[in-house]
Amino acid sequence: AQSVSQHNHHVILSEAASLELGCNYSYGGTVNLFWYVQYPGQHLQLLLKYFSGDPLVKGIKGFEAEFIKSKFSFNLRKPSVQWSDTAEYFCAVRNTDKLIFGTGTRLQVFP
């Protein structure tokens, strides 16, 4: 069965620091990959997605992710975080018409 691992459970950064959140999936075939963000008290929103093509995907709010097939990874990055990026981040892989979510990474950014 497919699974998604997010190894960073809680990340604490200062503003302007660079961010990289890890995501690994366990499926060797064609994958559709997603990063969702959940700001405090708000609903899950799509940050970015990968279906095919350029493995470096640009998302909203300055986020990007790189699909590395050989490493089964889809890490999320942002060169300079802001206090407003404080949120829970979920990586997900599509399995037929369902999503398999990782356990999430809680990001706290301090001014």
Next chain:
Amino acid sequence: DAMVIQNPRYQVTQFGKPVTLSCSQTLNHNVMYWYQQKSSQAPKLLFHYYDKDFNNEADTPDNFQSRRPNTSFCFLDIRSPGLGDAAMYLCATSSPPNEQFFGPGTRLTVL
């Protein structure tokens, strides 16, 4: 704006008293999902409808039921809520293989 709407946003019920949560969408997506999300955890899929076809997750308790009377609406019925059912309930829609769009959620409190 096209969106996913959930009502009510907050629901308080008593132990064992049936409760119904509703979800509507203006996206005209053919798939609707119900998730349970507990604090600082990933959303857990309860079931989903692909058009009128109901798909239950193997570990979803019988206490949880769902109805989808038409494309736009989907309901989650909890027949006898227990204290362990207190959670945020998320509705999502999609037109696979595209991403899922999430509603704001209904926070259920069981007294």
